[in-house]
Structures are given as structure tokens and as C-alpha cells.
Amino acid sequence: MIDLENAVAGYTSFRLAPTTLTFAEGRFSALIGPNGCGKSTLLRMISRQLAPLSGAVRIGGRAAAGLSQKDLARRIALLPQENIAPAGISVADLAGYGRAPHQSLLGIASDTDRAHVARALHRMDLAHLAQAPVASLSGGQRQRAFLAMLLAQDTPAMLFDEPTNWLDIQHQVQVLTLIRSLAAEGRTCVAVLHDIAQAARYADHLVVMKDGAIVAQGAPAEVVTAELVAEVYEIAVEIYPDPVSGTPVPYPCQPRTGALAAAG
Numbered sequence: 001m002i003d004l005e006n007a008v009a010g011y012t013s014f015r016l017a018p019t020t021l022t023f024a025e026g027r028f029s030a031l032i033g034p035n036g037c038g039k040s041t042l043l044r045m046i047s048r049q050l051a052p053l054s055g056a057v058r059i060g061g062r063a064a065a066g067l068s069q070k071d072l073a074r075r076i077a078l079l080p081q082e083n084i085a086p087a088g089i090s091v092a093d094l095a096g097y098g099r100a101p102h103q104s105l106l107g108i109a110s111d112t113d114r115a116h117v118a119r120a121l122h123r124m125d126l127a128h129l130a131q132a133p134v135a136s137l138s139g140g141q142r143q144r145a146f147l148a149m150l151l152a153q154d155t156p157a158m159l160f161d162e163p164t165n166w167l168d169i170q171h172q173v174q175v176l177t178l179i180r181s182l183a184a185e186g187r188t189c190v191a192v193l194h195d196i197a198q199a200a201r202y203a204d205h206l207v208v209m210k211d212g213a214i215v216a217q218g219a220p221a222e223v224v225t226a227e228l229v230a231e232v233y234e235i236a237v238e239i240y241p242d243p244v245s246g247t248p249v250p251y252p253c254q255p256r257t258g259a260l261a262a263a264g
């Protein structure tokens, strides 16, 4: 579980509103909202990449501020939006970095570490590219290599900042299904997603942000309404039921311009 109590973080030009929020374990929570509303800032604060200016962040009931770097990395992992691999590293070695918090200072890999890495590469469809340099991968393959590193870290709380970026539709579904199964294993999973229909279909819980503040949260069917989308994204939509899950799918209303407007 991750809980925030009046937590505030930000930069000179942008600050989150005091945020009180719980991400429950065993649940896939999706964070949605317009560009620049503070979603990444919130994840950075939770993962302690950005120190809270006030308030508290607790991970598994423990104050994040009081944890050692290693203890923190055993409890929570973050897939950032931008990832840079060390020069010349292979896919398997990158995934192996995820095991560092579980190793001694000497960084000697155990059989357990190797098993975690092999499983992570398999889950991300990368076993055949294990020895390939990360620099030689496509954008989607690289994203999956960083996801494999996250899986190898094997933490009870996992944060994903736009995990479906660069992925084709097959791998988008694979990653969203994977996050669901990680939550079903009892982990606390939080993902920033831009596709509201995907968020509504795959997540159990939606948290909606605007201008640095949480403006709505709850079950997707309750949260995703035409009124909320209009208020948060400033665009008129109609809501259709997802043909598979029945969850809400917002579709932009067509502006009635040109020949269509004249005909109507």
C-alpha cells in the first residue's frame, strides 16, 4: 500500500496541491489527466526522486523518508517516462540491474537473481534478445527491456510512467494484462496512462488529476463521464460502452463543420 497525507512536491514553477490519497495493494490504479497536470511529479514524489516539501509519503505503512536507499528499492520500483541505458549494456545485464537492491555490495548474482532475470525477460518477450545491446533495440523493445528490469526488482509496489509508450497494440495489451496480474499477485500497481479507454478497461481504480490536484477517483464506470472529460480535458466527448468489458470509452464529438453542418 502507498499512502500520501497532505503531501506536496514540485519545482519553482509548479507545485502539487496537498495530496491525501491511498493506492491499495492488490489493485491496479491508473493515473490520468492532461499533459503537464503533475502525474509524473506525483510518481517522482512517491518514489522519493523528488523530496516532499511537506506532508508524508508511506510505503507499506513505513515513512518513505526514513528508509535507506536499498530498503526503498526493495519496496518500490519506478519505470520513468524517459529511460537511459548505460553505454554498451546488454538486455540481460540491464534486467540484472533490477536485482541490485537484493544483492550485497559486491553485486554477486545468485541463482535466485538469475531466475528472476530469466523470468522477467521471458515475460517481456525478450529472451531471444538477452545478449543484444540495448542500444540496438527498437523503441518498443527498449521499453520492454526497462520493464524487464522493473520486474526483476520484484517489489511489492510498482509505479509505471506511461508503460505503453512506443509499444505496438499487441505489446500494449501484454503490458496492461501484466500489470493486472502483478496487482492480482497482491502488489500495489500505479500506472500513468493517456488512453482513457484502456485505463478504464484494465485498471480497477482511476485517479484523475488536473492542475496539480486530484479531481476525481473511483471505479472507472463511475469516474469516466462526459462531464468529467469535458471539465478535465476541455473537450466534448460521447461515452460508449467498451464492447468487451462494458467500461466507458470516451469518443470526441465531431465538430459539425463544412458540408456536414450545412446538410444537418
Ligand SMILES: Nc1ncnc2c1ncn2[C@@H]1O[C@H](COP(=O)(O)OP(=O)(O)OP(=O)(O)O)[C@@H](O)[C@H]1O
Residues within 6 Å of the ligand: 011, 012, 013, 014, 033, 034, 035, 036, 037, 038, 039, 040, 041, 042, 081
Ligand atoms: N524537472 C523539472 N523542473 C521544473 N519543472 C518541471 C520539471 N519536471 C516537470 N516540470 C513541470 O511540472 C509540471 C508537471 O509536469 P509533469 O511531468 O508532472 O506532468 P505530467 O502530468 O506527467 O505530464 P505529461 O502527461 O505531459 O507527461 C509541468 O508544468 C512541467 O513543466
